[in-house]
Amino acid sequence: MIKQVALEPIYLSRLQHYLYCSRQFALIELENIWIENQFTAEGQVLHQRVNQADQQKRGAVRTARALRLANAELRIEGVADVVEYHQQADGTEIPFPIEYKRGKPKAHRADEVQLCAQALCLEEMHGVAIPEGALFYGEVRRRHPVIFDAELRNLTLQTIIACRDIVQTNITPHAIYQARKCNGCSLIDQCHPKDFGKSASAWLAAQLKKD
Amino acid sequence: MRPLRNVIYVQTQNAWLHKDNENLVLKVDKETKARVPIHKLQGLVCFGQVTISPYLMAHCAENGITITFLNMFGKYLARVEGPASGNVLLRRTQHITGHNVEKSVAIAQTMLTGKLYNQRYVIRRYLRDHSEKINDEKILIDLQVAEKRLTRCLTQLTDCKTIDTLMGREGEAAQVYFGVFNHLIRQADFEFDSRRRRPPTDPVNALLSFFYTLLTHDCRSALETTGLDPASGFLHQLRSGRPSLALDMAEEFRPMVDRFVLSLINKRQVVSKDFETWPNGSMTLKDEPRKTLLAAWQDRKQDNLFHPWFEETVPIGLLPWLQAQILARFLRGDCDSYVPFLWK
Numbered sequence: 001m002i003k004q005v006a007l008e009p010i011y012l013s014r015l016q017h018y019l020y021c022s023r024q025f026a027l028i029e030l031e032n033i034w035i036e037n038q039f040t041a042e043g044q045v046l047h048q049r050v051n052q053a054d055q056q057k058r059g060a061v062r063t064a065r066a067l068r069l070a071n072a073e074l075r076i077e078g079v080a081d082v083v084e085y086h087q088q089a090d091g092t093e094i095p096f097p098i099e100y101k102r103g104k105p106k107a108h109r110a111d112e113v114q115l116c117a118q119a120l121c122l123e124e125m126h127g128v129a130i131p132e133g134a135l136f137y138g139e140v141r142r143r144h145p146v147i148f149d150a151e152l153r154n155l156t157l158q159t160i161i162a163c164r165d166i167v168q169t170n171i172t173p174h175a176i177y178q179a180r181k182c183n184g185c186s187l188i189d190q191c192h193p194k195d196f197g198k199s200a201s202a203w204l205a206a207q208l209k210k211d
Numbered sequence: 212m213r214p215l216r217n218v219i220y221v222q223t224q225n226a227w228l229h230k231d232n233e234n235l236v237l238k239v240d241k242e243t244k245a246r247v248p249i250h251k252l253q254g255l256v257c258f259g260q261v262t263i264s265p266y267l268m269a270h271c272a273e274n275g276i277t278i279t280f281l282n283m284f285g286k287y288l289a290r291v292e293g294p295a296s297g298n299v300l301l302r303r304t305q306h307i308t309g310h311n312v313e314k315s316v317a318i319a320q321t322m323l324t325g326k327l328y329n330q331r332y333v334i335r336r337y338l339r340d341h342s343e344k345i346n347d348e349k350i351l352i353d354l355q356v357a358e359k360r361l362t363r364c365l366t367q368l369t370d371c372k373t374i375d376t377l378m379g380r381e382g383e384a385a386q387v388y389f390g391v392f393n394h395l396i397r398q399a400d401f402e403f404d405s406r407r408r409r410p411p412t413d414p415v416n417a418l419l420s421f422f423y424t425l426l427t428h429d430c431r432s433a434l435e436t437t438g439l440d441p442a443s444g445f446l447h448q449l450r451s452g453r454p455s456l457a458l459d460m461a462e463e464f465r466p467m468v469d470r471f472v473l474s475l476i477n478k479r480q481v482v483s484k485d486f487e488t489w490p491n492g493s494m495t496l497k498d499e500p501r502k503t504l505l506a507a508w509q510d511r512k513q514d515n516l517f518h519p520w521f522e523e524t525v526p527i528g529l530l531p532w533l534q535a536q537i538l539a540r541f542l543r544g545d546c547d548s549y550v551p552f553l554w555k
Contacts, residue, residue, distance in 0.1 A: 030300055031298050031300065031438065031543065032298040032299075032301075032438060033438075170300060171544065172543055172544070172545070175545075190536065192521070192536070195520065196540055196545040199546070199547055200537075200541065200546040200547050200548040200550045201547050201548035203520070203550060204324070204548060204550050204551075207519065207553055208324070208328070208365065
């Protein structure tokens with residue numbers, strides 16, 4: 001067991017990998033496997049625009065791009081695409097995180113969890129409660145509001161804990177083939193979700209017996 | 212299955228390669244000669260005087276595209292490796308496994324199983340294709356006996372408990388196999404007596420050595436790409452500077468090189484005047500035929516074979532890479548054994 005691993009923060013962007021597939025998370029996090037495909041490349045292009053760190057103020061809204069975030073207690077860190085600071089009547093500001101995604105709103109909650117984790121960082125950094133943020137989807141070019149309610153916060157915390165478990169135990173979960181997910185995954189050729197279900201030693205023995 | 216993406220071989224002298232957005236651009240005298248999307252690449256092999264921008268190198272390194280520099284004659288010069296290469300947990304497991312005799316023997320045993328199985332295939336295939344044409348009764352019997360003895364060696368591998376006994380069995384099989392190798396040559400001006408290396412002193416051995424080197428190089432790249440340490444082997448002893456694991460992995464593919472060499476000879480793609488002899492008796496390929504044979508080797512790698520474990524037809528060039536993945540997945544605990552490539 002490598003003890004230092006436990007102290008390393010989990011990257012915010014990895015949470016959605018875990019929610020998509022725990023094995024995908026482990027392949028990226030533990031095994032350093034990353035393959036670009038069309039979808040990931042499109043995501044990169046979309047992010048090039050927001051990856052430039054800067055800030056500006058327009059009216060009551062101050063906007064920061066590529067803002068570095070961390071939550072020391074949860075040991076998560078990452079970069080927010082955009083955080084708007086909305087000025088309140090009393091002069092205080094409430095951060096409003098916005099994450100850019102390719103495609104359109106999805107059935108699963110991976111994108112929302114990533115955004116919520118950003119909010120958890122911002123809450124710790126600023127000492128304020130953050131009620132909501134937004135996901136900006138490249139395909140529909142529209143903001144999709146996300147409320148950080150108890151359920152989403154709980155799911156986010158559970159995800160962080162599950163990710164940490166994988167990193168600490170250093171075990172890559174076994175593959176479970178699901179056509180819809182696996183065929184869209186850029187790691188399918190590294191993962192081989194269909195092939196490692198069978199016993200290799202039994203297979204080899206049977207092959208040798210055959211002839 | 213991952214397609215065998217393109218390997219670009221740059222043979223244009225004084226070419227300048229750089230990155231333009233997501234494209235690789237080849238220029239000669241500031242004139243653009245080619246433009247290729249980088250994501251379609253698997254490797255970049257540069258022959259001779261070819262220059263690459265550092266940004267293109269970094270991009271390739273990050274995306275698992277191997278850049279290899281060879282001299283004009285295909286001799287290996289250098290390789291570019293980026294910061295993202297390698298997986299420390301996998302390497303650590305590999306090294307720990309290397310300390311465990313039982314596990315090392317198990318891995319080495321499966322690899323040699325692959326080798327012997329594939330050696331037997333070379334003989335079986337010859338018997339199947341040429342039996343009627345073999346006039347000499349003795350040759351036919353020799354080959355049939357060799358086939359049976361290889362089968363026996365194959366089963367005896369399972370009983371080996373040490374690397375030394377495994378090596379002994381492998382040596383026995385090699386004697387049987389190379390003992391009949393000359394029977395598989397159907398050109399009078401080529402004759403094979405026994406396997407001689409360091410240096411090879413006849414054309415057949417020169418060819419075998421030459422292509423074994425290329426094979427080991429491919430295995431090494433495949434292991435590096437997969438994040439394994441090519442120097443830390445299970446069968447071959449560790450020695451500084453030696454790619455022991457690449458040599459281990461090459462074992463199961465050697466018979467495929469053998470058959471490739473046989474076909475070059477038997478189809479007269481190589482002839483005896485393609486070789487030159489040096490004062491110490493060593494023999495090498497002349498420059499021009501070497502280029503032709505390199506091209507033939509690249510073509511061969513595009514041919515498809517059935518991979519029984521993955522139950523898919525894959526290009527030969529992808530095999531070392533797939534085997535490296537099986538090994539990595541085994542070391543990471545995805546399956547209970549390494550499985551070699553079985554040629555069917």
